[in-house]
Amino acid sequence: MTGDISLQPAAGDAPHIVLEARNVVKTYGHVTALDGVDFELRDGEILAIVGDNGAGKSTLIKTLTGAVHPTSGEILLDGRPIQFKGPLGARHAGIETVYQDLAVAPALDIASNLFLGRELRCPGVLGSIFRRLDKRRMRDEAQRAMNELKFRLPSISNAVEALSGGQRQGVAVARAALFARKLVIMDEPTAALGVRETGQVLELIRSIRDRGLPVVLISHNMPNVFEIADRIHIMRLGRRAAVVTPKSHSMNDVVAIMTGAATA
Protein backbone atom coordinates (compact mmCIF):
# COMPACT_ATOMS: atom_id res chain seq x y z
CA MET A 1 0.00 0.00 0.00
CA THR A 2 2.86 2.35 0.77
CA GLY A 3 4.72 0.97 -2.23
CA ASP A 4 3.80 3.82 -4.54
CA ILE A 5 5.14 6.44 -2.21
CA SER A 6 8.42 4.77 -1.40
CA LEU A 7 9.13 4.30 -5.11
CA GLN A 8 10.48 7.77 -5.57
CA PRO A 9 12.66 8.36 -2.57
CA ALA A 10 12.80 11.96 -1.54
CA ALA A 11 16.17 13.60 -2.10
CA GLY A 12 18.56 13.03 0.79
CA ASP A 13 16.33 10.35 2.27
CA ALA A 14 18.35 7.12 1.96
CA PRO A 15 16.01 4.30 0.82
CA HIS A 16 15.95 1.07 2.76
CA ILE A 17 18.02 -1.60 1.03
CA VAL A 18 16.39 -5.03 1.15
CA LEU A 19 18.99 -7.18 -0.56
CA GLU A 20 22.58 -6.25 -1.13
CA ALA A 21 25.67 -7.95 -2.57
CA ARG A 22 29.13 -6.58 -1.95
CA ASN A 23 32.11 -7.41 -4.11
CA VAL A 24 30.87 -10.92 -4.92
CA VAL A 25 33.29 -13.13 -6.86
CA LYS A 26 32.44 -16.49 -8.36
CA THR A 27 34.97 -18.53 -10.26
CA TYR A 28 34.56 -21.89 -11.93
CA GLY A 29 38.12 -23.17 -12.30
CA HIS A 30 39.82 -20.61 -14.54
CA VAL A 31 36.60 -18.98 -15.57
CA THR A 32 35.51 -15.92 -13.64
CA ALA A 33 31.75 -15.60 -13.83
CA LEU A 34 31.41 -12.81 -11.28
CA ASP A 35 34.31 -10.41 -10.92
CA GLY A 36 33.49 -8.44 -7.79
CA VAL A 37 29.92 -7.50 -8.49
CA ASP A 38 27.87 -5.13 -6.32
CA PHE A 39 24.11 -5.22 -6.18
CA GLU A 40 21.41 -3.42 -4.27
CA LEU A 41 17.68 -3.78 -4.25
CA ARG A 42 15.67 -1.01 -2.60
CA ASP A 43 12.38 -1.37 -0.86
CA GLY A 44 9.34 -1.13 -3.10
CA GLU A 45 11.09 -1.08 -6.47
CA ILE A 46 11.26 -3.18 -9.59
CA LEU A 47 14.94 -3.58 -10.35
CA ALA A 48 15.73 -5.01 -13.77
CA ILE A 49 18.98 -6.84 -14.41
CA VAL A 50 20.15 -6.71 -18.01
CA GLY A 51 23.34 -7.81 -19.68
CA ASP A 52 24.71 -9.64 -22.65
CA ASN A 53 24.94 -13.43 -22.64
CA GLY A 54 27.79 -14.43 -20.35
CA ALA A 55 27.82 -11.09 -18.52
CA GLY A 56 27.05 -12.92 -15.28
CA LYS A 57 23.31 -12.30 -14.90
CA SER A 58 22.43 -15.93 -14.20
CA THR A 59 25.34 -16.49 -11.83
CA LEU A 60 24.45 -13.32 -9.92
CA ILE A 61 20.87 -14.50 -9.55
CA LYS A 62 21.98 -17.97 -8.52
CA THR A 63 24.14 -16.53 -5.76
CA LEU A 64 21.23 -14.34 -4.61
CA THR A 65 18.85 -17.32 -4.50
CA GLY A 66 21.30 -19.67 -2.80
CA ALA A 67 21.71 -22.01 -5.77
CA VAL A 68 25.41 -21.09 -6.03
CA HIS A 69 27.86 -20.25 -3.24
CA PRO A 70 29.98 -17.21 -4.00
CA THR A 71 33.75 -17.72 -3.96
CA SER A 72 34.12 -14.51 -1.98
CA GLY A 73 32.16 -11.41 -1.09
CA GLU A 74 29.09 -11.03 1.04
CA ILE A 75 25.34 -10.92 0.71
CA LEU A 76 23.18 -8.90 3.08
CA LEU A 77 19.46 -9.25 3.63
CA ASP A 78 17.91 -6.27 5.42
CA GLY A 79 21.42 -5.13 6.26
CA ARG A 80 22.45 -8.39 7.91
CA PRO A 81 25.01 -10.74 6.33
CA ILE A 82 23.43 -14.01 5.28
CA GLN A 83 24.57 -17.31 3.81
CA PHE A 84 21.88 -19.37 2.11
CA LYS A 85 21.88 -23.12 2.44
CA GLY A 86 20.59 -23.87 -1.05
CA PRO A 87 17.44 -22.55 -2.70
CA LEU A 88 15.33 -23.70 0.24
CA GLY A 89 17.42 -21.57 2.56
CA ALA A 90 16.71 -18.50 0.46
CA ARG A 91 13.03 -19.36 0.49
CA HIS A 92 13.01 -19.69 4.26
CA ALA A 93 14.63 -16.27 4.42
CA GLY A 94 11.63 -14.86 2.51
CA ILE A 95 12.97 -14.81 -1.06
CA GLU A 96 10.81 -16.42 -3.75
CA THR A 97 11.95 -17.12 -7.30
CA VAL A 98 9.93 -17.46 -10.50
CA TYR A 99 11.49 -19.27 -13.44
CA GLN A 100 10.84 -18.89 -17.14
CA ASP A 101 9.81 -22.47 -17.77
CA LEU A 102 6.37 -22.40 -16.17
CA ALA A 103 7.13 -24.31 -12.98
CA VAL A 104 3.60 -25.51 -12.29
CA ALA A 105 1.94 -28.92 -12.02
CA PRO A 106 -0.45 -28.77 -14.99
CA ALA A 107 -2.97 -31.40 -13.87
CA LEU A 108 -3.49 -29.82 -10.44
CA ASP A 109 -5.93 -26.96 -10.01
CA ILE A 110 -4.94 -23.34 -9.48
CA ALA A 111 -5.42 -23.36 -5.71
CA SER A 112 -3.33 -26.54 -5.36
CA ASN A 113 -0.57 -24.99 -7.42
CA LEU A 114 -0.60 -21.79 -5.39
CA PHE A 115 -0.21 -23.78 -2.19
CA LEU A 116 2.08 -26.50 -3.57
CA GLY A 117 4.64 -27.37 -0.92
CA ARG A 118 2.85 -25.22 1.68
CA GLU A 119 -0.53 -26.88 1.91
CA LEU A 120 -2.83 -25.91 4.75
CA ARG A 121 -4.31 -28.56 7.01
CA CYS A 122 -7.70 -28.56 8.65
CA PRO A 123 -7.81 -27.19 12.17
CA GLY A 124 -8.16 -29.59 15.10
CA VAL A 125 -8.08 -33.36 15.07
CA LEU A 126 -8.89 -33.60 11.35
CA GLY A 127 -5.64 -31.84 10.59
CA SER A 128 -3.35 -33.06 13.35
CA ILE A 129 -4.26 -36.76 13.36
CA PHE A 130 -6.01 -37.34 10.03
CA ARG A 131 -3.66 -34.95 8.22
CA ARG A 132 -6.58 -33.68 6.20
CA LEU A 133 -6.04 -30.79 3.79
CA ASP A 134 -8.19 -27.71 4.23
CA LYS A 135 -9.17 -27.43 0.57
CA ARG A 136 -11.83 -24.79 1.12
CA ARG A 137 -9.51 -22.46 3.01
CA MET A 138 -6.82 -22.88 0.33
CA ARG A 139 -9.38 -22.11 -2.38
CA ASP A 140 -10.66 -19.05 -0.54
CA GLU A 141 -7.22 -17.70 0.16
CA ALA A 142 -6.09 -18.37 -3.40
CA GLN A 143 -9.12 -16.51 -4.69
CA ARG A 144 -8.44 -13.62 -2.34
CA ALA A 145 -4.79 -13.42 -3.39
CA MET A 146 -5.76 -13.41 -7.06
CA ASN A 147 -8.34 -10.67 -6.47
CA GLU A 148 -5.82 -8.63 -4.55
CA LEU A 149 -3.34 -8.95 -7.39
CA LYS A 150 -6.15 -8.08 -9.82
CA PHE A 151 -5.27 -11.15 -11.85
CA ARG A 152 -8.35 -12.48 -13.55
CA LEU A 153 -8.69 -16.23 -13.95
CA PRO A 154 -11.63 -18.35 -15.07
CA SER A 155 -12.04 -20.33 -11.86
CA ILE A 156 -9.72 -21.15 -9.02
CA SER A 157 -10.67 -24.84 -9.22
CA ASN A 158 -9.68 -25.15 -12.89
CA ALA A 159 -6.73 -27.34 -13.75
CA VAL A 160 -3.74 -25.20 -14.65
CA GLU A 161 -3.43 -26.98 -18.00
CA ALA A 162 -6.75 -25.41 -19.04
CA LEU A 163 -5.14 -21.96 -18.78
CA SER A 164 -3.23 -19.98 -21.36
CA GLY A 165 0.54 -19.69 -21.04
CA GLY A 166 0.26 -16.20 -19.60
CA GLN A 167 -2.27 -17.30 -17.01
CA ARG A 168 -0.07 -20.26 -16.07
CA GLN A 169 2.89 -18.01 -15.52
CA GLY A 170 0.52 -15.74 -13.61
CA VAL A 171 -0.13 -18.63 -11.23
CA ALA A 172 3.60 -19.14 -10.69
CA VAL A 173 4.13 -15.40 -10.14
CA ALA A 174 1.17 -15.19 -7.76
CA ARG A 175 2.52 -18.16 -5.80
CA ALA A 176 5.82 -16.36 -5.32
CA ALA A 177 4.05 -13.14 -4.33
CA LEU A 178 1.82 -14.97 -1.90
CA PHE A 179 4.69 -16.49 0.06
CA ALA A 180 7.57 -14.05 -0.34
CA ARG A 181 8.14 -11.99 2.77
CA LYS A 182 11.12 -9.97 1.53
CA LEU A 183 11.33 -9.98 -2.24
CA VAL A 184 10.55 -11.84 -5.45
CA ILE A 185 13.14 -12.73 -8.07
CA MET A 186 11.91 -13.40 -11.61
CA ASP A 187 14.22 -15.06 -14.09
CA GLU A 188 12.96 -14.26 -17.60
CA PRO A 189 9.32 -14.77 -16.58
CA THR A 190 7.96 -13.74 -19.96
CA ALA A 191 10.49 -15.44 -22.23
CA ALA A 192 8.05 -18.21 -23.18
CA LEU A 193 5.04 -15.94 -23.64
CA GLY A 194 3.36 -14.04 -26.45
CA VAL A 195 2.89 -10.27 -26.53
CA ARG A 196 -0.55 -10.09 -24.93
CA GLU A 197 0.30 -12.70 -22.30
CA THR A 198 3.51 -10.85 -21.49
CA GLY A 199 1.37 -7.77 -20.85
CA GLN A 200 -0.72 -9.71 -18.32
CA VAL A 201 2.35 -10.89 -16.45
CA LEU A 202 3.96 -7.44 -16.43
CA GLU A 203 0.76 -6.04 -14.99
CA LEU A 204 0.93 -8.66 -12.28
CA ILE A 205 4.55 -7.81 -11.48
CA ARG A 206 3.50 -4.18 -11.09
CA SER A 207 0.73 -5.02 -8.67
CA ILE A 208 3.16 -7.10 -6.61
CA ARG A 209 5.41 -4.06 -6.27
CA ASP A 210 2.41 -1.89 -5.45
CA ARG A 211 1.62 -4.23 -2.58
CA GLY A 212 5.04 -3.38 -1.19
CA LEU A 213 7.24 -6.31 -2.30
CA PRO A 214 10.39 -5.41 -4.20
CA VAL A 215 10.98 -7.35 -7.41
CA VAL A 216 14.19 -8.32 -9.19
CA LEU A 217 13.48 -8.91 -12.87
CA ILE A 218 15.96 -10.54 -15.21
CA SER A 219 14.99 -9.96 -18.81
CA HIS A 220 16.37 -9.84 -22.31
CA ASN A 221 13.43 -7.83 -23.49
CA MET A 222 14.46 -4.15 -23.44
CA PRO A 223 11.00 -2.66 -24.14
CA ASN A 224 9.57 -4.72 -21.24
CA VAL A 225 12.34 -3.59 -18.96
CA PHE A 226 11.77 0.04 -19.86
CA GLU A 227 8.05 -0.39 -19.42
CA ILE A 228 8.08 -1.54 -15.82
CA ALA A 229 11.52 -1.18 -14.19
CA ASP A 230 12.21 1.57 -11.69
CA ARG A 231 15.95 1.09 -11.97
CA ILE A 232 18.11 -0.96 -14.33
CA HIS A 233 21.20 -2.81 -13.15
CA ILE A 234 23.50 -3.38 -16.13
CA MET A 235 25.95 -6.31 -16.02
CA ARG A 236 29.09 -6.42 -18.10
CA LEU A 237 32.00 -8.86 -17.82
CA GLY A 238 30.97 -10.12 -14.39
CA ARG A 239 30.62 -6.67 -12.88
CA ARG A 240 27.97 -4.04 -12.43
CA ALA A 241 28.67 -1.60 -15.24
CA ALA A 242 26.03 0.90 -14.16
CA VAL A 243 22.66 1.42 -12.56
CA VAL A 244 20.40 3.72 -14.54
CA THR A 245 16.72 4.63 -14.64
CA PRO A 246 14.41 4.49 -17.66
CA LYS A 247 13.99 8.24 -17.29
CA SER A 248 17.62 9.18 -17.36
CA HIS A 249 18.75 6.82 -20.12
CA SER A 250 17.39 5.51 -23.42
CA MET A 251 17.41 1.93 -24.63
CA ASN A 252 20.32 2.76 -26.90
CA ASP A 253 22.27 4.10 -23.92
CA VAL A 254 21.66 0.89 -22.00
CA VAL A 255 22.68 -1.30 -24.93
CA ALA A 256 25.81 0.79 -25.36
CA ILE A 257 26.74 0.28 -21.70
CA MET A 258 25.98 -3.46 -21.96
CA THR A 259 28.31 -3.85 -24.92
CA GLY A 260 31.00 -1.56 -23.58
CA ALA A 261 30.52 1.09 -26.24
CA ALA A 262 29.76 3.67 -23.58
CA THR A 263 29.97 4.16 -19.84
CA ALA A 264 27.28 5.56 -17.62
Added chain:
Amino acid sequence: MNAASASPSPTSSSSSPSLKARILGTPSAGPLLVLIVFCVIFAFTNPRFLATHNISIILQQTVIIGTLAIGQTLIILTAGIDLAVGAICVLGTIVAGKLVNLGYDPVLSMGFAILLCTLSGLAAGGLVAGLRLPPFIVTLGILGILTAALRLISEGGAFPVRDPFLAWTGTTLKTGGFVLTYGILIMAGLYVFVWYLLNETKWGRHLYAIGNNPEAARLVGIPVRRHLVSVYLLAGLIYGIAAWLALGRIPNADPNALQTANLDSITAVVIGGTSLFGGRGGLIGTLVGALIVGVLRNGLTLAGIDPLWQDLITGILVIVAVALDQMSRRKNR
Protein backbone atom coordinates in the same frame (compact mmCIF):
# COMPACT_ATOMS: atom_id res chain seq x y z
CA MET B 1 4.16 -25.91 -36.05
CA ASN B 2 1.59 -27.61 -33.90
CA ALA B 3 2.09 -25.14 -31.10
CA ALA B 4 1.21 -22.17 -33.26
CA SER B 5 -2.14 -23.57 -34.32
CA ALA B 6 -3.00 -24.97 -30.90
CA SER B 7 -2.10 -22.01 -28.70
CA PRO B 8 -5.16 -19.80 -29.28
CA SER B 9 -7.64 -22.52 -28.35
CA PRO B 10 -7.17 -22.58 -24.56
CA THR B 11 -7.71 -18.82 -24.24
CA SER B 12 -10.97 -18.94 -26.16
CA SER B 13 -12.40 -21.86 -24.20
CA SER B 14 -11.15 -20.77 -20.81
CA SER B 15 -14.25 -18.88 -19.69
CA SER B 16 -16.18 -21.52 -17.78
CA PRO B 17 -16.18 -25.26 -18.41
CA SER B 18 -19.45 -26.66 -19.74
CA LEU B 19 -21.14 -29.62 -18.07
CA LYS B 20 -19.98 -31.86 -20.89
CA ALA B 21 -16.40 -30.70 -20.46
CA ARG B 22 -16.63 -31.24 -16.74
CA ILE B 23 -17.89 -34.81 -17.13
CA LEU B 24 -15.26 -35.53 -19.76
CA GLY B 25 -12.71 -33.96 -17.44
CA THR B 26 -13.53 -36.36 -14.61
CA PRO B 27 -11.02 -39.13 -15.20
CA SER B 28 -13.15 -42.01 -13.93
CA ALA B 29 -16.34 -41.06 -15.86
CA GLY B 30 -15.38 -42.85 -19.09
CA PRO B 31 -14.36 -46.13 -17.46
CA LEU B 32 -17.48 -46.09 -15.29
CA LEU B 33 -19.60 -45.76 -18.42
CA VAL B 34 -17.80 -48.73 -19.98
CA LEU B 35 -18.39 -50.78 -16.82
CA ILE B 36 -22.10 -49.95 -16.83
CA VAL B 37 -22.43 -50.79 -20.53
CA PHE B 38 -20.79 -54.19 -20.00
CA CYS B 39 -23.01 -54.91 -16.99
CA VAL B 40 -26.15 -54.02 -18.95
CA ILE B 41 -25.14 -56.20 -21.89
CA PHE B 42 -24.33 -59.20 -19.70
CA ALA B 43 -27.45 -58.72 -17.58
CA PHE B 44 -29.61 -58.84 -20.71
CA THR B 45 -27.87 -61.81 -22.26
CA ASN B 46 -27.78 -63.86 -19.07
CA PRO B 47 -30.07 -63.27 -16.07
CA ARG B 48 -27.67 -65.18 -13.83
CA PHE B 49 -25.12 -62.40 -14.23
CA LEU B 50 -26.82 -60.06 -11.79
CA ALA B 51 -27.52 -62.77 -9.18
CA THR B 52 -26.01 -61.77 -5.85
CA HIS B 53 -23.81 -64.84 -5.65
CA ASN B 54 -22.41 -64.11 -9.10
CA ILE B 55 -21.57 -60.52 -8.14
CA SER B 56 -19.88 -61.92 -5.07
CA ILE B 57 -17.85 -64.25 -7.29
CA ILE B 58 -16.79 -61.33 -9.50
CA LEU B 59 -15.61 -59.43 -6.44
CA GLN B 60 -13.70 -62.43 -5.11
CA GLN B 61 -12.03 -62.90 -8.47
CA THR B 62 -11.10 -59.22 -8.54
CA VAL B 63 -9.60 -59.11 -5.04
CA ILE B 64 -5.96 -59.93 -5.82
CA ILE B 65 -5.52 -57.90 -9.00
CA GLY B 66 -7.70 -55.16 -7.55
CA THR B 67 -5.43 -54.88 -4.50
CA LEU B 68 -2.19 -55.11 -6.48
CA ALA B 69 -3.53 -52.39 -8.78
CA ILE B 70 -3.65 -49.96 -5.83
CA GLY B 71 0.14 -50.11 -5.52
CA GLN B 72 0.52 -50.04 -9.29
CA THR B 73 -1.63 -46.89 -9.43
CA LEU B 74 0.59 -45.10 -6.92
CA ILE B 75 3.71 -45.94 -8.90
CA ILE B 76 2.21 -45.08 -12.28
CA LEU B 77 1.05 -41.74 -10.85
CA THR B 78 4.72 -40.92 -10.23
CA ALA B 79 5.34 -41.62 -13.94
CA GLY B 80 6.90 -44.98 -13.06
CA ILE B 81 5.83 -48.55 -13.70
CA ASP B 82 6.05 -51.65 -11.54
CA LEU B 83 6.84 -54.95 -13.22
CA ALA B 84 7.59 -56.70 -9.92
CA VAL B 85 4.01 -56.51 -8.61
CA GLY B 86 3.29 -60.22 -9.01
CA ALA B 87 6.75 -61.36 -7.96
CA ILE B 88 6.64 -59.38 -4.70
CA CYS B 89 3.18 -60.75 -3.94
CA VAL B 90 4.35 -64.32 -4.62
CA LEU B 91 7.33 -63.65 -2.35
CA GLY B 92 4.79 -62.98 0.38
CA THR B 93 2.82 -66.18 -0.22
CA ILE B 94 5.93 -68.40 -0.39
CA VAL B 95 7.62 -66.94 2.69
CA ALA B 96 4.45 -67.04 4.79
CA GLY B 97 3.58 -70.56 3.56
CA LYS B 98 7.08 -71.90 4.08
CA LEU B 99 7.35 -70.50 7.63
CA VAL B 100 3.93 -71.78 8.65
CA ASN B 101 4.69 -75.21 7.23
CA LEU B 102 7.93 -75.20 9.26
CA GLY B 103 5.78 -74.71 12.36
CA TYR B 104 6.19 -71.00 13.03
CA ASP B 105 3.40 -68.86 14.41
CA PRO B 106 1.09 -67.98 11.49
CA VAL B 107 0.56 -64.36 12.55
CA LEU B 108 4.29 -63.74 12.86
CA SER B 109 4.94 -65.62 9.61
CA MET B 110 2.45 -63.51 7.67
CA GLY B 111 3.76 -60.37 9.35
CA PHE B 112 7.32 -61.25 8.41
CA ALA B 113 6.24 -61.99 4.83
CA ILE B 114 4.48 -58.62 4.57
CA LEU B 115 7.58 -56.97 6.01
CA LEU B 116 9.74 -58.60 3.32
CA CYS B 117 7.36 -57.37 0.62
CA THR B 118 7.54 -53.85 2.08
CA LEU B 119 11.34 -54.06 2.07
CA SER B 120 11.26 -55.14 -1.58
CA GLY B 121 9.27 -52.01 -2.31
CA LEU B 122 11.77 -50.00 -0.31
CA ALA B 123 14.62 -51.49 -2.34
CA ALA B 124 12.88 -50.60 -5.60
CA GLY B 125 12.20 -47.08 -4.37
CA GLY B 126 15.77 -46.64 -3.19
CA LEU B 127 17.14 -47.67 -6.58
CA VAL B 128 14.70 -45.46 -8.47
CA ALA B 129 15.08 -42.38 -6.28
CA GLY B 130 18.64 -42.80 -5.03
CA LEU B 131 20.44 -44.04 -8.13
CA ARG B 132 17.91 -42.44 -10.49
CA LEU B 133 17.49 -45.67 -12.42
CA PRO B 134 14.39 -46.01 -14.61
CA PRO B 135 11.55 -47.74 -12.69
CA PHE B 136 11.00 -50.06 -15.66
CA ILE B 137 14.54 -51.44 -15.37
CA VAL B 138 14.62 -51.58 -11.57
CA THR B 139 11.37 -53.52 -11.28
CA LEU B 140 12.26 -55.75 -14.22
CA GLY B 141 15.46 -56.63 -12.36
CA ILE B 142 13.60 -57.31 -9.12
CA LEU B 143 11.13 -59.46 -11.05
CA GLY B 144 13.98 -61.59 -12.39
CA ILE B 145 15.77 -61.86 -9.06
CA LEU B 146 12.65 -62.74 -7.08
CA THR B 147 11.33 -65.22 -9.63
CA ALA B 148 14.58 -67.17 -9.63
CA ALA B 149 15.06 -66.92 -5.86
CA LEU B 150 11.52 -68.09 -5.13
CA ARG B 151 11.88 -71.12 -7.38
CA LEU B 152 15.10 -72.00 -5.58
CA ILE B 153 13.49 -71.60 -2.14
CA SER B 154 10.44 -73.66 -3.01
CA GLU B 155 12.53 -76.19 -4.96
CA GLY B 156 10.58 -75.40 -8.09
CA GLY B 157 7.18 -76.58 -7.04
CA ALA B 158 4.01 -75.37 -5.45
CA PHE B 159 3.10 -76.53 -1.96
CA PRO B 160 -0.15 -76.48 -0.01
CA VAL B 161 -0.55 -74.08 2.91
CA ARG B 162 -3.18 -75.18 5.39
CA ASP B 163 -3.59 -72.69 8.16
CA PRO B 164 -6.79 -71.06 9.38
CA PHE B 165 -5.17 -67.66 9.91
CA LEU B 166 -3.67 -67.52 6.43
CA ALA B 167 -6.96 -68.71 4.96
CA TRP B 168 -9.00 -66.25 7.04
CA THR B 169 -9.12 -63.64 4.27
CA GLY B 170 -11.07 -66.14 2.16
CA THR B 171 -13.65 -66.72 4.89
CA THR B 172 -17.11 -65.73 3.81
CA LEU B 173 -19.61 -63.70 5.75
CA LYS B 174 -23.22 -63.29 4.69
CA THR B 175 -24.92 -59.93 4.89
CA GLY B 176 -28.53 -60.02 3.72
CA GLY B 177 -28.09 -62.74 1.13
CA PHE B 178 -24.91 -61.10 -0.13
CA VAL B 179 -21.77 -63.18 0.31
CA LEU B 180 -18.60 -61.29 1.05
CA THR B 181 -15.16 -62.44 2.12
CA TYR B 182 -12.90 -60.69 4.60
CA GLY B 183 -10.51 -60.31 1.69
CA ILE B 184 -13.05 -58.16 -0.16
CA LEU B 185 -13.46 -56.00 2.92
CA ILE B 186 -9.70 -55.63 3.30
CA MET B 187 -9.41 -54.61 -0.34
CA ALA B 188 -12.24 -52.08 0.11
CA GLY B 189 -10.54 -50.73 3.22
CA LEU B 190 -7.25 -50.31 1.35
CA TYR B 191 -9.03 -48.46 -1.46
CA VAL B 192 -10.64 -46.07 1.03
CA PHE B 193 -7.38 -45.55 2.92
CA VAL B 194 -5.22 -44.90 -0.14
CA TRP B 195 -7.95 -42.79 -1.76
CA TYR B 196 -7.90 -40.61 1.33
CA LEU B 197 -4.11 -40.35 1.19
CA LEU B 198 -4.19 -39.37 -2.47
CA ASN B 199 -7.02 -36.88 -2.33
CA GLU B 200 -7.10 -35.41 1.13
CA THR B 201 -3.50 -35.22 2.29
CA LYS B 202 -0.33 -33.34 1.47
CA TRP B 203 1.33 -36.66 0.64
CA GLY B 204 -1.16 -37.23 -2.19
CA ARG B 205 -0.89 -33.70 -3.51
CA HIS B 206 2.87 -33.99 -3.64
CA LEU B 207 2.66 -37.36 -5.37
CA TYR B 208 0.53 -35.86 -8.15
CA ALA B 209 2.88 -32.88 -8.40
CA ILE B 210 5.91 -35.16 -8.73
CA GLY B 211 4.22 -37.20 -11.44
CA ASN B 212 3.14 -34.05 -13.22
CA ASN B 213 6.29 -32.00 -13.15
CA PRO B 214 9.11 -33.28 -10.94
CA GLU B 215 11.21 -30.18 -11.55
CA ALA B 216 8.40 -27.88 -10.40
CA ALA B 217 7.88 -30.13 -7.37
CA ARG B 218 11.56 -29.83 -6.48
CA LEU B 219 11.53 -26.06 -6.94
CA VAL B 220 8.66 -25.57 -4.49
CA GLY B 221 10.61 -27.56 -1.91
CA ILE B 222 9.00 -30.99 -2.06
CA PRO B 223 11.58 -33.66 -1.10
CA VAL B 224 11.06 -35.54 -4.35
CA ARG B 225 13.40 -38.48 -3.72
CA ARG B 226 12.20 -39.18 -0.21
CA HIS B 227 8.63 -39.00 -1.45
CA LEU B 228 9.32 -41.50 -4.23
CA VAL B 229 10.82 -43.94 -1.73
CA SER B 230 7.71 -43.64 0.45
CA VAL B 231 5.51 -44.41 -2.56
CA TYR B 232 7.37 -47.62 -3.42
CA LEU B 233 7.43 -48.59 0.25
CA LEU B 234 3.66 -48.24 0.56
CA ALA B 235 3.18 -50.15 -2.70
CA GLY B 236 5.33 -53.00 -1.32
CA LEU B 237 3.23 -53.09 1.85
CA ILE B 238 0.07 -53.32 -0.26
CA TYR B 239 1.56 -56.20 -2.32
CA GLY B 240 2.32 -57.97 0.97
CA ILE B 241 -1.28 -57.62 2.10
CA ALA B 242 -2.34 -58.89 -1.33
CA ALA B 243 -0.25 -62.01 -0.62
CA TRP B 244 -2.40 -62.70 2.42
CA LEU B 245 -5.54 -62.22 0.30
CA ALA B 246 -4.09 -64.61 -2.29
CA LEU B 247 -3.52 -67.32 0.34
CA GLY B 248 -7.12 -66.84 1.45
CA ARG B 249 -8.36 -67.48 -2.06
CA ILE B 250 -6.13 -70.41 -2.92
CA PRO B 251 -4.40 -72.20 -0.01
CA ASN B 252 -1.37 -72.88 -2.12
CA ALA B 253 2.03 -71.22 -2.42
CA ASP B 254 3.15 -71.42 -6.02
CA PRO B 255 6.34 -69.78 -7.31
CA ASN B 256 4.83 -69.78 -10.78
CA ALA B 257 1.61 -68.05 -9.75
CA LEU B 258 0.53 -64.52 -10.68
CA GLN B 259 2.71 -64.37 -13.76
CA THR B 260 0.14 -62.21 -15.51
CA ALA B 261 -0.36 -59.97 -12.47
CA ASN B 262 2.00 -57.29 -13.79
CA LEU B 263 0.12 -56.80 -17.00
CA ASP B 264 -3.27 -57.33 -15.37
CA SER B 265 -2.65 -54.65 -12.76
CA ILE B 266 -1.29 -52.24 -15.37
CA THR B 267 -4.37 -53.01 -17.48
CA ALA B 268 -6.70 -52.15 -14.60
CA VAL B 269 -4.85 -48.89 -13.94
CA VAL B 270 -4.76 -47.85 -17.59
CA ILE B 271 -8.37 -48.80 -18.35
CA GLY B 272 -9.25 -46.82 -15.23
CA GLY B 273 -7.99 -43.68 -16.91
CA THR B 274 -4.69 -43.14 -15.10
CA SER B 275 -2.04 -41.77 -17.41
CA LEU B 276 1.14 -43.80 -17.96
CA PHE B 277 2.94 -40.44 -18.13
CA GLY B 278 2.17 -39.78 -14.48
CA GLY B 279 0.34 -37.18 -12.46
CA ARG B 280 -3.14 -37.84 -13.84
CA GLY B 281 -5.82 -40.26 -12.81
CA GLY B 282 -6.80 -41.82 -9.55
CA LEU B 283 -7.85 -44.74 -7.49
CA ILE B 284 -11.58 -44.78 -8.27
CA GLY B 285 -10.69 -45.29 -11.91
CA THR B 286 -8.42 -48.18 -10.99
CA LEU B 287 -11.18 -49.90 -8.99
CA VAL B 288 -13.51 -49.45 -11.96
CA GLY B 289 -10.79 -50.72 -14.29
CA ALA B 290 -10.24 -53.83 -12.17
CA LEU B 291 -13.99 -54.42 -12.08
CA ILE B 292 -14.24 -54.03 -15.86
CA VAL B 293 -11.69 -56.81 -16.32
CA GLY B 294 -13.48 -58.96 -13.70
CA VAL B 295 -16.93 -58.38 -15.20
CA LEU B 296 -15.65 -59.08 -18.69
CA ARG B 297 -14.10 -62.39 -17.63
CA ASN B 298 -17.18 -63.46 -15.72
CA GLY B 299 -19.74 -62.29 -18.25
CA LEU B 300 -18.06 -63.94 -21.21
CA THR B 301 -17.60 -67.17 -19.26
CA LEU B 302 -21.28 -67.18 -18.32
CA ALA B 303 -22.16 -66.59 -21.95
CA GLY B 304 -20.05 -69.60 -22.87
CA ILE B 305 -17.73 -67.59 -25.09
CA ASP B 306 -14.15 -68.74 -25.66
CA PRO B 307 -11.96 -67.17 -22.93
CA LEU B 308 -9.55 -65.95 -25.59
CA TRP B 309 -12.09 -63.22 -26.36
CA GLN B 310 -11.49 -61.85 -22.87
CA ASP B 311 -7.88 -61.13 -23.63
CA LEU B 312 -8.78 -59.73 -27.04
CA ILE B 313 -11.36 -57.29 -25.66
CA THR B 314 -9.11 -56.33 -22.74
CA GLY B 315 -6.32 -55.61 -25.23
CA ILE B 316 -8.58 -53.34 -27.26
CA LEU B 317 -9.67 -51.50 -24.10
CA VAL B 318 -6.07 -50.86 -23.10
CA ILE B 319 -5.21 -49.40 -26.49
CA VAL B 320 -8.34 -47.24 -26.51
CA ALA B 321 -7.63 -45.98 -22.98
CA VAL B 322 -4.03 -45.03 -23.78
CA ALA B 323 -5.06 -43.44 -27.08
CA LEU B 324 -7.65 -41.29 -25.29
CA ASP B 325 -5.06 -40.25 -22.74
CA GLN B 326 -2.57 -39.30 -25.46
CA MET B 327 -5.21 -37.29 -27.31
CA SER B 328 -6.22 -35.33 -24.23
CA ARG B 329 -2.59 -34.61 -23.43
CA ARG B 330 -1.91 -33.32 -26.92
CA LYS B 331 -4.99 -31.12 -26.76
CA ASN B 332 -3.72 -29.55 -23.55
CA ARG B 333 -0.30 -28.71 -24.89
